[in-house]
Amino acid sequence: MANDQAKSAGPVAHEHPYPPTMTPYPQGFSATYPGYPVYIAQHPDANHAEGANGTAPAPPFMIPIAAAPGMLYPYPPGQPFPQFSQPAPPATNGQRPKRKQVKMACTNCANACKRCDEARPCERCVKYGIQESCIDGVRKERQKGIKRGPYKRKNKPAGGEGSFEATNGDSEWQGNGASSSNPTSSQAPTTVHAIPHYPPPAEGYFPYFFPPPGFIAPGHEGAPVPEGASSGTSQPPAMVQYYTMPPPGYFPYPPSGVFPPPQNGSQVPTIDPIDASRNSNQPAETATRRTGDAPTTGKKRSRAGKNTETKTKKAKAAVTVTSESSISGGTVGGNDRATDPGNNSPVDGNDA
DNA sequence: CAGGTCGGACTATCAACACC
DNA sequence: GTGTTGATAGTCCGACCTGT
Structure with a gap:
């Protein structure tokens, strides 16, 4: 929402x-x-x-x-x-709510492809004791001057039904829940x-x-x-x-x-309610995953097994970055791939 | 079993276009 | 000037892998 x-x-x-x-x-x-x-x-x-x-x-x-x-x-x-007047996303149609992203993940989280938060150090870095390297990456600037073909204009709904999605009460904040449309809730x-x-x-x-x-x-x-x-x-x-x-x-x-x-x-x-439901001291992140949170997209992917090729994506990104902006390379607390000390890839330790 | 890795789905952003 | 489109850049879910 x-x-x-x-x-x-x-x-x-x-x-x-x-x-x-x-x-x-x-x-x-x-x-x-x-x-x-x-x-x-x-x-x-x-x-x-x-x-x-x-x-x-x-x-x-x-x-x-x-x-x-x-x-x-x-x-x-x-x-x-x-x-709230905007209750949690209705579990109807079995659709999961949209994922919310932070504007800028810290380098460690981005590197590990893990959820970050706005705080610095972020929760994950605190958890792993790498607060000092919890810094924002440098966002690459969007390319400009790229010509595009003519846009295909979507035919306007012309006031037809379904033209506006926010019809069922999710359009506006209405105050303190007086209009909560969830009568089923006990x-x-x-x-x-x-x-x-x-x-x-x-x-x-x-x-x-x-x-x-x-x-x-x-x-x-x-x-x-x-x-x-x-x-x-x-x-x-x-x-x-x-x-x-x-x-x-x-x-x-x-x-x-x-x-x-x-x-x-x-x-x-x-006490974290999540952790509380678990036995103890488990890292929340993995534990929540493994305890099987709700099945979501049911996405399956085939994975060709671990190989060195798997880093192509990030490696490529690193290349592009290093080639164009060699600033801040691996400085600040450095590189450190939070979870992979051996990997000194510039990937997120600095770029991004 | 715990925790790390990373492919790829998903989201946010914003310049290029289209229209008024 | 304003709204829309669509590509880009980025986040992070979750399957898979490895170490203990």
């Missing part, structure tokens, strides 16, 4: 910019946090039960919580998974409103903030919601209470006591 809008609307301005403008942490933290207040929904009574005297239950109200840098806001304990509509004034980010993504350096966000690989959950199952994964140590000078935890205070006054071990 985040990319749906990007795709359909192109590089148009977002009416509701997301992610919002990020404010740098004070006191030397290099990460950022959104500069707007964060709310959580609170039911008037503790049990979410019906109102007093048997009257209809009062609607939940929003309470602001201190959006302090360094805090992550998972789902409050006992609260159902939040629903969850009460939108008990948790994460950031009510902004559209949801990527489908199924719950807004949360970058933790201070060194902390791990609850979701792996940029997706707080495991992929399998968003597409296949209607039930979201169980979220684990989660908290990180705030930077100095901020609330150690929300004043309303929504979350338990950190133990020892220091960092509470972060």
Whole structure:
């Protein structure tokens, strides 16, 4: 979805910019946090039960919580998974949601063809302890002056049906889920409103903030919601209470006591729901793959076995790059193929 | 079995075109 | 000037391979 809008609307301005403008942490933290207040929904009574005297239950109200840098806001304990007006991509027609790409993968991830994220060092590099080499590559400039043949104009739909894809409610952010068109969900509509004034980010993504350096966000690989959950199952994964140590000078935890205070006054071990479902200490990346996330495209490919030819693609890229822009070659922390120290290929260590 | 490798599907970007 | 098309550059999924 985040990319749906990007795709359909192109590089148009977002009416509701997301992610919002990020404010740098004070006191030397290099990460950022959104500069707007964060709310959580609170039911008037503790049990979410019906109102007093048997009257209809009062609607939940929003309470602001201190959006302090360094805090992550998972789902409050006992609260159902939040629903947005743009629910996770409907699992209908068995199509998987569009893949979301980062603008620029770090050299290590690009080299390993692995998912990267916007943070630097990225999650993967942190995991492998190669933060120092987690740098952005240099994006090659697009060629210009290439002549093209005449374009075949697609016949305009002329207002016919199907001309506009965003007809079934995925066109616009409509607020905090009041119009959630998912009556089948057993969850009460939108008990948790994460950031009510902004559209949801990527489908199924719950807004949360970058933790201070060194902390791990609850979701792996940029997706707080495991992929399998968003597409296949209607039930979201169980979220684990989660908290990180705030930077100095901020609330150690929300004043309303929504979350338990950190133990020892220091960092509470972060628990990733994905990892939690697994036994332990497994690298999230491979583990999630191997535990068989939802079958997706069913893509099969024949592989002629490992041979030296397999590197032709990247080798070629390296050649082109080295020939045209020999800048930054293997400098910065160098080359290092994160996972292949022996391979000093300039491929992504510098190019790209 | 865990983790690395990498082919190729998929996505984002943007210059060239087409149209008003 | 604005919208559309389509090629390019890049990301990363997931099958395959290798080492322990």
